[in-house]
Amino acid sequence: MAPTKRRNVSSVKSSEPSAKSAKLDLDGVVERVLKSKKHANEIFEILEVLQSETEKDVVRAVNASRKLFTVLLERSELFKGKLPEEEDALSGGYSAEEKCQIFMRHRYNSCVEMLLEHLNHELYGVKESALCCLMKFAAGEGKHPLDDLDWSEHYSFPRELIQAVVDNLLSQTTDNSLLISRFQEFLEMEDVRYYVMSSIRANVGKVMEKNKGAVLPVYQSNTFNFMCNITMPSQESELTNFMVKQEAKHEDWKAAKLFDHKRAFERMWLGFLKYKLPTSMYKKILVILHESILPHMSKPTMMLDFLTAAYEVGGAISLLALNGLFVLMHQHNLDYPDFYKKLYNLLEPSVFHVKYRARFFHLANLFLSSSHLPVYLVAAFAKRLARLTLTAPPTALLIVLPFIYNLIRRHPSCRVLIHKPSTENEPIEDPYILDEEDPAQCRALESSLWEIKTLQKHYHPDVAKAATLINTPLSEQEDDISEVLEMTAYELMERDLKQSQSKSVPLEFETATHLLKGGGDVLGKHFCLV
Numbered sequence: 001m002a003p004t005k006r007r008n009v010s011s012v013k014s015s016e017p018s019a020k021s022a023k024l025d026l027d028g029v030v031e032r033v034l035k036s037k038k039h040a041n042e043i044f045e046i047l048e049v050l051q052s053e054t055e056k057d058v059v060r061a062v063n064a065s066r067k068l069f070t071v072l073l074e075r076s077e078l079f080k081g082k083l084p085e086e087e088d089a090l091s092g093g094y095s096a097e098e099k100c101q102i103f104m105r106h107r108y109n110s111c112v113e114m115l116l117e118h119l120n121h122e123l124y125g126v127k128e129s130a131l132c133c134l135m136k137f138a139a140g141e142g143k144h145p146l147d148d149l150d151w152s153e154h155y156s157f158p159r160e161l162i163q164a165v166v167d168n169l170l171s172q173t174t175d176n177s178l179l180i181s182r183f184q185e186f187l188e189m190e191d192v193r194y195y196v197m198s199s200i201r202a203n204v205g206k207v208m209e210k211n212k213g214a215v216l217p218v219y220q221s222n223t224f225n226f227m228c229n230i231t232m233p234s235q236e237s238e239l240t241n242f243m244v245k246q247e248a249k250h251e252d253w254k255a256a257k258l259f260d261h262k263r264a265f266e267r268m269w270l271g272f273l274k275y276k277l278p279t280s281m282y283k284k285i286l287v288i289l290h291e292s293i294l295p296h297m298s299k300p301t302m303m304l305d306f307l308t309a310a311y312e313v314g315g316a317i318s319l320l321a322l323n324g325l326f327v328l329m330h331q332h333n334l335d336y337p338d339f340y341k342k343l344y345n346l347l348e349p350s351v352f353h354v355k356y357r358a359r360f361f362h363l364a365n366l367f368l369s370s371s372h373l374p375v376y377l378v379a380a381f382a383k384r385l386a387r388l389t390l391t392a393p394p395t396a397l398l399i400v401l402p403f404i405y406n407l408i409r410r411h412p413s414c415r416v417l418i419h420k421p422s423t424e425n426e427p428i429e430d431p432y433i434l435d436e437e438d439p440a441q442c443r444a445l446e447s448s449l450w451e452i453k454t455l456q457k458h459y460h461p462d463v464a465k466a467a468t469l470i471n472t473p474l475s476e477q478e479d480d481i482s483e484v485l486e487m488t489a490y491e492l493m494e495r496d497l498k499q500s501q502s503k504s505v506p507l508e509f510e511t512a513t514h515l516l517k518g519g520g521d522v523l524g525k526h527f528c529l530v
Contacts, residue, residue: 024045026060026064029064034071040100040103046068047111049064055125059129072104077101078105081146120171138162138165139244155246167203169226170226172219175222180225184229191242191243191244193230194260195255197265197267197268198267201272213275214276215276215277221278227272239261282317283317286310294328294331319356319359322343322367344380344384346360347385349391352396364403368381371411375414375445377440378411380439383447383449387434388400398462401463404452405469405479406481417444417445417447418470432446
């Protein structure tokens, strides 16, 4: 017999913990409802507790809801298809069985709405229990679809429910990183991963367009964390773990194909990266780009726009963006003629004083390792670095000088910068144009590395010694700069102190024998002692 009484649970809000809620046997309620339809109205008691403000009561209600509705889904006791309003069901031409199914379906929808709201609850325990319950419902809907479709022509998967879960996890005001990490368990299922990627893409487009592309730090952080939790398979044979099986049509399902996974992955990332990001996020993305993103994209070169935009941010982000461009050039045949011009313009005095100095020279050494680079380009880098050495600290000079020597070793034609013949009519001015942004127009080959000659008079002996190497023919073997990339001023001083401990350094001509009295009555000569 279908229940005739309906209570509006959405308007019920517990203002304080109820003694009745704490004592209510929710498991008993579930058992009675499942046993007989005449107890159907008792579902309202579960939904009322679900809105309690105490964590313990809410979690109890979530567990009871999970037990109740998963069984109802398995029994097909929830109305399928377009759900009519309850008033229409009572007055329409529905059988008692159909009226009961409509009633149960409305209660199920109310429960899902409250669970989705709980994903933004202030208590993590409530969030987690709600998330696990919703995913349990998703699995139940996948096996027992609520849409009235011919599944011989369509694929059954609770896409709307997954989209709703993703929409709530991607909060614009609350940091959901912990809850998103909890969701990673479900991302191990191939079909969940596939539809989550599509849902993220849809959500990003909707939210960012609504906010006219403005930077949303909390929202974009949640989205980035969500996408980073997605681990992509590398082979189609790995696609074996599914929440919903599609029976005979399973092999034709997009969620079961690696190509479509890559396509969804690519669209998700490109849809996210086309908008302006918080500055700190560019670095996070660029660090994982070549290992976690590019290998799983069907067309990695489509990242060009993002990398170009990231370069414009400046600092370490520009360098990391060039690293991404370098990967695209060498591994994916990207034609990017401005690459070395952009790298050249990163050579500023500040590069010697920033914390990413070691990474910069490591990557620059990688970028300039090819022996097929044009001579004018290598000469421009060598000359630019030589000019910058005039104001660089000793720790940086011990990196830059071997770096310049290695460039000359790789490109013997650049030795003209060292052995440039001199004439009486040679102009005093250096023809090199420091402010020229194009290395092809800076006239580096017309100049010389006179800056290194000046460093031979440097106050630090190690720098002076390194600078004198330019006076002798350079060996063919390159210097290993990896040992000095991370060297700090403190480490350099410690090394010098250890070397000087074994040496006797004269501090004065006559050794002092007393605290304030040296040989020859030094103090008496300079001070009047009364």
